[in-house]
Amino acid sequence: MLKPAAAIALFALGSLAACQDQSGPGAEETVTVYEGVPTIRDGDNVRIDGENIRLAGIDACELGQPATLAGVKIDCGIWARDSFREMVGPRSVRCESTERDFYDRPLATCYTGERNLNRALVENGVVFPYARESDYREEAKDAQAAGRGLWLFEDVEEPSDYRRRQRS
Numbered sequence: 001m002l003k004p005a006a007a008i009a010l011f012a013l014g015s016l017a018a019c020q021d022q023s024g025p026g027a028e029e030t031v032t033v034y035e036g037v038p039t040i041r042d043g044d045n046v047r048i049d050g051e052n053i054r055l056a057g058i059d060a061c062e063l064g065q066p067a068t069l070a071g072v073k074i075d076c077g078i079w080a081r082d083s084f085r086e087m088v089g090p091r092s093v094r095c096e097s098t099e100r101d102f103y104d105r106p107l108a109t110c111y112t113g114e115r116n117l118n119r120a121l122v123e124n125g126v127v128f129p130y131a132r133e134s135d136y137r138e139e140a141k142d143a144q145a146a147g148r149g150l151w152l153f154e155d156v157e158e159p160s161d162y163r164r165r166q167r168s
Contacts (some may be wrong), residue, residue, distance in 0.1 A: 029098040032106060038093045043080025043127050046093065046110065053095050055118045056107040057134040059159045060084075060127040061150075062166075068154040076156060083126045083149070088112060125149020131160045 034053055038046035043060025046053050061067065061076035068074070097106035110117040121127045122136040125148035129136040144151045157165075 032097045034095040034097070034106065034108065036092055037090060038088065038095075038110075040081060040085045040088060042077060043084050043121070045105075046095070048093065048095065052105050053097070053108050053110070054101050054103075054105045055095075055121070056097075056109055057130050057136055058118050058121055058127040059130045060121075061156070061159055062162055065157070065159065065162050067150075067156040069152060071154075076150075076153070080126050083124070084117075084121060087117070087120065087124070087126070093117065123148075125151050128158055131158065 034048040034051055036048045038048050038053075040046050041052070042063055044055045044058050046055070060080040063075065063077035063081070065076045066073055067076035067079075069079075091112045093110050093112055095106070095108035095110040097108035099107050101107050119136055119139055122129055122134075122139040123143055125143040125146075128150070129140045134140075143149060150156050
């Protein structure tokens with residue numbers, strides 16, 4: 001932190017930005033971009049060039065998480081992963097990250113061209129919006145109202161609830 005006299009001198013020289021805290025609101029974020037044909041690991045994780053990337057704001061069923069569709073028990077996690085794979089196909093994906101998660105994976109918004117995949121997965125009912133915070137709550141409400149994807153399942157459980165139950 002600059003002393004008041006130094007801050008005044010910098011301001012007088014037209015360098016007010018030099019004495020502002022660059023970590024607060026309005027600070028520029030560093031965006032890390034990962035690009036390539038991904039390996040889709042599950043419904044909300046991809047691997048590009050050796051980096052495991054978590055899609056931000058969404059939560060997919062876990063591999064092994066059961067659900068019932070038209071009276072048949074299925075693995076909801078495999079269904080989410082396969083749906084994501086079908087959506088992306090053999091195309092290149094661009095993932096933009098400004099932060100990392102608890103497991104030190106980049107948290108990213110991923111795109112095919114201009115299509116936001118995080119949003120598209122929620123709109124198609126493949127994933128839930130992430131429980132704590134998500135920009136995709138309205139898309140989830142629309143998918144549920146239209147009965148798309150997960151919303152056709154008879155007993156699908158939020159992934160966070162499933163994980164919590166598995167730890168008990």
